[in-house]
Amino acid sequence: MREDLLYFIWRHNKLPKIGLRTSSGTDVAIKATGIRNHLAGPDFFDARVEIDGQLWAGNVEMHLKSSDWYVHHHESDDNYSNVILHVVWEDDIAVFRKDGSQIPTLEVRHYVSNLLLDGYRDLVENAKPTFINCEKDLKTVDAFLVENWLHRLYIERLEHKSQLIAELLEASKNDWEAVLFTLLAKGFGSTVNGTHFLERAQRLDFSVIRKVSNEPFQLEALLFGHFGLLGEADCSDTYYLQLQKEFRYLAHKFDLDEHPPKAAFFGLRPPNFPTIRVSQLVQLYSGRHNLFSELMALETKEDVYSVLQITAGDYWEDHYTFGKLSKKRTKRLSKGFMDLIIINTLLPLKFCYAKYTGQDINEVLIALISQLDAEDNSIIKNYGRIGSKTENALESQAKLQLYSNYCTKNKCMQCAIGTQLLNRNT
Numbered sequence: 001m002r003e004d005l006l007y008f009i010w011r012h013n014k015l016p017k018i019g020l021r022t023s024s025g026t027d028v029a030i031k032a033t034g035i036r037n038h039l040a041g042p043d044f045f046d047a048r049v050e051i052d053g054q055l056w057a058g059n060v061e062m063h064l065k066s067s068d069w070y071v072h073h074h075e076s077d078d079n080y081s082n083v084i085l086h087v088v089w090e091d092d093i094a095v096f097r098k099d100g101s102q103i104p105t106l107e108v109r110h111y112v113s114n115l116l117l118d119g120y121r122d123l124v125e126n127a128k129p130t131f132i133n134c135e136k137d138l139k140t141v142d143a144f145l146v147e148n149w150l151h152r153l154y155i156e157r158l159e160h161k162s163q164l165i166a167e168l169l170e171a172s173k174n175d176w177e178a179v180l181f182t183l184l185a186k187g188f189g190s191t192v193n194g195t196h197f198l199e200r201a202q203r204l205d206f207s208v209i210r211k212v213s214n215e216p217f218q219l220e221a222l223l224f225g226h227f228g229l230l231g232e233a234d235c236s237d238t239y240y241l242q243l244q245k246e247f248r249y250l251a252h253k254f255d256l257d258e259h260p261p262k263a264a265f266f267g268l269r270p271p272n273f274p275t276i277r278v279s280q281l282v283q284l285y286s287g288r289h290n291l292f293s294e295l296m297a298l299e300t301k302e303d304v305y306s307v308l309q310i311t312a313g314d315y316w317e318d319h320y321t322f323g324k325l326s327k328k329r330t331k332r333l334s335k336g337f338m339d340l341i342i343i344n345t346l347l348p349l350k351f352c353y354a355k356y357t358g359q360d361i362n363e364v365l366i367a368l369i370s371q372l373d374a375e376d377n378s379i380i381k382n383y384g385r386i387g388s389k390t391e392n393a394l395e396s397q398a399k400l401q402l403y404s405n406y407c408t409k410n411k412c413m414q415c416a417i418g419t420q421l422l423n424r425n426t
Helices: 003-011 114-125 143-171 176-202 206-212 216-226 238-254 274-285 291-296 301-308 314-318 335-356 362-370 378-385 393-405 416-424
Strands: 027-032 044-051 054-065 083-090 105-107 319-321
Touching: 003 054, 003 083, 003 114, 044 083, 114 416, 143 176, 143 335, 143 362, 143 393, 143 416, 176 206, 176 274, 176 291, 176 335, 206 216, 206 238, 216 238, 216 274, 274 314, 274 319, 291 301, 291 335, 301 335, 314 319, 335 362, 335 393, 362 393, 378 393
Parallel strands: 054 083, 083 105
Antiparallel strands: 027 044, 044 054
């Protein structure tokens, strides 16, 4: 038994309309279940409950056992002074508000049907899935409900990604251009070097980027050096030595670390080597002073692609690492890589900036990500295996959110799909 089943029972009116009584034998009638609260405080706000013929308006708190009221120290918390009803599975002790008044308790285990309990156990407790609890029934759920739930999940995922952006914004004193650079650095670092590039970008005052962005060679030296790609002592390549010399000068001028941690190459295909990615990042910023404003104005993938149609510098046409020749090839950003930048950098930034400026552009964001191809990974493949086809990047992002925040945590009663399945069968 979990509290989320109590929330489901209350929210979806699964208790009898008549015949309810508190633990002390007083008649109870639920007039309005209230608004679910996901933050600190009682579980439901603004409920309407008739107790012994008198209508009460206030909050409802839920626990598996009444004694959990004291385990969570609600008796001394002013936020719980307006609780009008304590809804529990098992009433094992009387509970009191901070002012000493007793709270009526509704013990629901006597009123819940066995059909509902069996349905819950089959879905959450007794399921033995190869992937997710509802894998046998997911494809039977109403398509319109699933579509709307995926849209909500995508916005929820953007909210989750907003946490890092908020931290970066505070650290940069609301410099959105600096935040963009830091997130782009993380994105260009990809899975292997993403964390390293993020940490290095956070250690670089963006004012330095502004000062050297009109000098491509200085910008190259700055980023190659600062991201840990100029630390080889035995490389005799002329271009490398020139970059190394210039970085020493810039490090001294701007008080930078001359010996930063090295970027990683192991496990990467050559087109994803950090040398190539840093050169591409340099090309994106060379001569640009308002990249953030430029990107925020774009609403279609084609417009974004036009900005991201960049290649690594000339030296890298026949190199993947310093001093080692390779077959000549122009190193452009692939469509897949550009899509990842849109998904993980541009769209979260647009979402946060819209909130910052008081705009509602959720429909614009949904329209843009819906233009992108679905991501290809094991989670999305598993959804396809159980009959849930993924049409675009909005759906793949939403399903990643669904899987990591609901499915793997058995939060079926907080999921629109799980609640419909239980509602339908009870």
